[in-house]
Amino acid sequence: xxxTKKNPRSKFYELLQQQVHNEFxxxxxxIALAVWFENEDLPQLxxxxxxxxxxxxxxxxxxxxxxxxxxxxxxxxxxxDVRNDFSEVHxxxxxxxxxxxEVAADIKTLAKAARDEDDYISEQFVQWFLKEQVEEISAxxxxxxxxxxxxxxxxxxxxxxxxxxxxxxxxxxxxxPVAGGAI
Numbered sequence: 001x002x003x004t005k006k007n008p009r010s011k012f013y014e015l016l017q018q019q020v021h022n023e024f025x026x027x028x029x030x031i032a033l034a035v036w037f038e039n040e041d042l043p044q045l046x047x048x049x050x051x052x053x054x055x056x057x058x059x060x061x062x063x064x065x066x067x068x069x070x071x072x073x074x075x076x077x078x079x080x081d082v083r084n085d086f087s088e089v090h091x092x093x094x095x096x097x098x099x100x101x102e103v104a105a106d107i108k109t110l111a112k113a114a115r116d117e118d119d120y121i122s123e124q125f126v127q128w129f130l131k132e133q134v135e136e137i138s139a140x141x142x143x144x145x146x147x148x149x150x151x152x153x154x155x156x157x158x159x160x161x162x163x164x165x166x167x168x169x170x171x172x173x174x175x176x177p178v179a180g181g182a183i
Contacts (some may be wrong), residue, residue: 031049045157066122
């Protein structure tokens with residue numbers, strides 16, 4: 001069997017490999033949040049975070065597909081620690097918002113690395129993720145505001161989520177291709 005030579009790693013591709021880990025970890029954290037909400041009989045919040053988990057998984061696999069398409073070695077990482085214990089709903093949403101802000105900073109670092117390396121194709125690839133993070137932070141900020149305004153009445157939050165399409169950007173035709181197909 002002939003082995004194909006893979007492109008050498010650059011700072012951008014090292015950061016991209018790390019971002020695969022970050023996206024899978026975000027997916028696992030969102031599953032933990034969804035399960036917590038499910039356990040608390042809050043089906044709309046659970047559904048929202050299960051959907052978010054799938055979206056983060058799709059993001060990780062879009063990064064994987066890009067590395068495959070550009071002939072770079074890919075390693076599928078394990079995930080990091082996931083928080084499972086919470087006492088108040090706002091804690092879960094605050095954690096999700098902070099996670100989205102961290103991902104946004106990571107994506108910005110990726111874009112800068114691509115630009116610094118004069119890798120215009122990779123810089124263009126990252127643009128979709130920058131736009132996506134603006135939407136994710138906005139949606140999570142809105143959800144946190146709704147939770148705070150509900151002042152403990154979680155049925156109001158559930159009703160709001162059943163009416164609104166917050167964070168439902170999973171069918172974006174401009175999203176980069178996902179290895180194995182999006183779910």
